[in-house]
Amino acid sequence: MSAEVTLYGARYSVYVRAALMALESKGVSYDLVPVDIFSGADDLAAYREIHPFGRIPALRDGDFILYETAAINRYIDEGFLGPRLQPAETQSRARMTQIMSMTDSYAYRPLVWDVYVERVSNPQEGKPTDEALISAALPKARTYLKALHYLMGRQAFLADETPTLADFHAAPVFAYFLEAAEGRAVLAEFPRVQNWWSRIQATDAFKRAHA
Numbered sequence: 001m002s003a004e005v006t007l008y009g010a011r012y013s014v015y016v017r018a019a020l021m022a023l024e025s026k027g028v029s030y031d032l033v034p035v036d037i038f039s040g041a042d043d044l045a046a047y048r049e050i051h052p053f054g055r056i057p058a059l060r061d062g063d064f065i066l067y068e069t070a071a072i073n074r075y076i077d078e079g080f081l082g083p084r085l086q087p088a089e090t091q092s093r094a095r096m097t098q099i100m101s102m103t104d105s106y107a108y109r110p111l112v113w114d115v116y117v118e119r120v121s122n123p124q125e126g127k128p129t130d131e132a133l134i135s136a137a138l139p140k141a142r143t144y145l146k147a148l149h150y151l152m153g154r155q156a157f158l159a160d161e162t163p164t165l166a167d168f169h170a171a172p173v174f175a176y177f178l179e180a181a182e183g184r185a186v187l188a189e190f191p192r193v194q195n196w197w198s199r200i201q202a203t204d205a206f207k208r209a210h211a
Contacts, residue, residue: 003031004080008047009056010036011210014112014172015069016057020209021168022073026082070100073165085168087160095151096159099166103173107144110137111177119180134182141177141186149190156199163203171200175210 007023007030009016016032023030035047035056044054051058051067058067061079066072077085087093114137118129148170152158158166174197177183187194200206 003029004061005030005076006033006060007031008033008035008050008058008060010034013056014108014176015055017172017175017209018069018165018168019057019059019072019076021171021205022076022085022165024205024208025085025163025168025203026076026080028076028080028082069169070097070165073168077165083162085163085165087164092159096164096166099148099151099158100169102144102147103166103169106140107170107173110140111144111173111183115141115180115183116176119182120176138182138186141183142189145186145190145193148196149192152192152196154192157196163200163205167196167200168205171197171206172210175201 005023005028007016007019009019009032011017011020011032020032035044035058037044037054037056047058048054050060050065053067055067057069057072058065059072059075060066061075066075073085087096114133118131118134122129148158155161157163158170174183174187178187178197187197
């Protein structure tokens with residue numbers, strides 16, 4: 001039995017993981033076709049026929065091709081049967097979109113590239129660590145986590161009482177950030193966000209996407 005959709009990308013990407021969490025949550029049958037945008041391989045030219053900007057992920061459903069993670073995950077939620085991944089209430093849905101945009105604009109670069117890559121990835125590869133870059137990123141990380149702390153309020157997940165696309169957008173970023181000791185120290189300052197992290201990483205969707 002063939003998969004319903006094809007997702008193109010690599011599991012190291014936070015955005016591929018976000019899409020995988022959506023697919024897993026909806027129970028959609030899919031194939032993951034490896035695309036390593038850092039490989040410099042000749043097949044990346046062919047991939048640009050699918051995604052002209054050469055980023056990951058991209059999704060194919062029959063003849064329909066889609067790229068940009070937020071669009072992909074909305075399509076997964078609205079186009080397939082399964083649990084609802086967007087809040088029913090208008091203001092909560094707006095909050096979900098706000099948190100996704102915040103994660104893209106203010107969290108991805110400092111938490112992943114400036115903290116995780118510098119503190120964890122570079123040493124593993126024998127590269128030097130830029131301590132100044134880490135120091136500059138930590139206040140940005142605190143600002144982001146403080147915003148999440150207030151925006152999520154007392155509910156179980158970031159935009160609702162059940163996981164939504166906002167959680168899928170943020171969780172892969174946190175997974176990298178928290179591999180660094182600095183990331184774990186910052187998270188400990190925000191108990192609500194820390195409790196959210198415990199809940200989201202315990203979901204089957206998170207575990208399968210990050211396997």
